[in-house]
Amino acid sequence: MTLSLDRNIVYPDSDGKPMADNTRQFRWIVLFKENLECLFADNPNVFVAGDLLWYPVEGSPDIRVAPDVFVVFDRPKGDRGSYQQWKENNITPQVVFEILSPGNTYKEMVKKQQFYDKYGVEEYYIYDPDRNVLTGLERENGILTFIEDITDWISPRLGIRFVLTDDTLKVYYPDGQPFLTTIELTQKxxxxxxxxxxxxxxxxxxxxxxxxxxxxxxxxxxxxxxxxN
Structure with missing residues (x-):
């Protein structure tokens, strides 16, 4: 016997938490989100989101997370109140980014890593702009595994390159052009x-x-x- 899910279940579009704790964290979130939008602007089937709640399990509104930025291949662009996976051909976001702030706790980040591991994220990148530390994980043999050398790493899914200098993180498009802020993009x-x-x-x-x-x-x-002539 197949049980039908309660159609009155509410999947909130907000978790009541702020998008960022400070201007630096927000600036990095926007940098990744906007440049990834630009990278896939001509591909109608790549969805890029920032601070959007992701519900992986139908009927379980308490199972959710709001990545700072995530990318989903094979899903159309467009507005969404949240990413309800069962309505998206059950496609998991393949790439996730988290930008740390002083308010993030170790316990919180471990829980997020476990969530992304459990629900099938392929690549997970964590950047701490205050300490200039980049951490990356990729799925190997079904498990998110730490990338040992990420100082000049190219994302298998996105094709973008991460270069960690002594002062900051630099990210480059597949053609070698750097990720730029909105102001820099306007000036360019x-x-x-x-x-x-x-x-x-x-x-x-x-x-x-x-x-x-x-x-x-x-x-x-x-x-x-x-x-x-």
Whole structure:
């Protein structure tokens, strides 16, 4: 006999906890979330979320976690109040990021690791910006296992590269471009637009000069074919 689940079960969209404890933690969460969005902007079947509750088990609203950032392949983009896995072809988020703050406890992080291990996360990255410590785990033989050397690590799923320097963590796109903050991305876009405008201005100036020379030649009785370069 198959029991039907109570359709009145509520899966809250919020756990009542703040997204971040401080500006540094928030800045890193946004850095990962926004750049991963950019990385997969052209792929309609990669869903990237930040601070979204993930419910892996239907009928169990108490089994949940809100990763700082997670990535799900083979799921469409779009708004969600929470990630209810049974409504998502039962696909587990493959990659999870947590950014530590002074308020995170060892017990809390162990419980999260156990949760991600139990429910099938493939890659789990933890960055402590205050101590500049990066920890990574990947699934091997069905178990999340610590990555021994992560100083120049490339994510198997994402293709991004982590470089841990003496001062900070640097993350690079598969093409070698660095992850940038929203301000840096805006500045880069403005610079690229300025370069494009300058290039177009030069093209326009060249065309005007060519037209002027053509007129002078015509006045001198010299006809230049239109397709002459």
């Amino acid at each position: 876009a403005q610079q690229e637009k300025l370069r494009a405008d300058q290039a177009q201005l030069q093209v326009n100036r060249t065309q005007l000069e060519n037209d002027r020379l053509r007129q002078l030649l015509l006045q001198a009785g010299i006809n230049i074919p239109d397709d002459y």
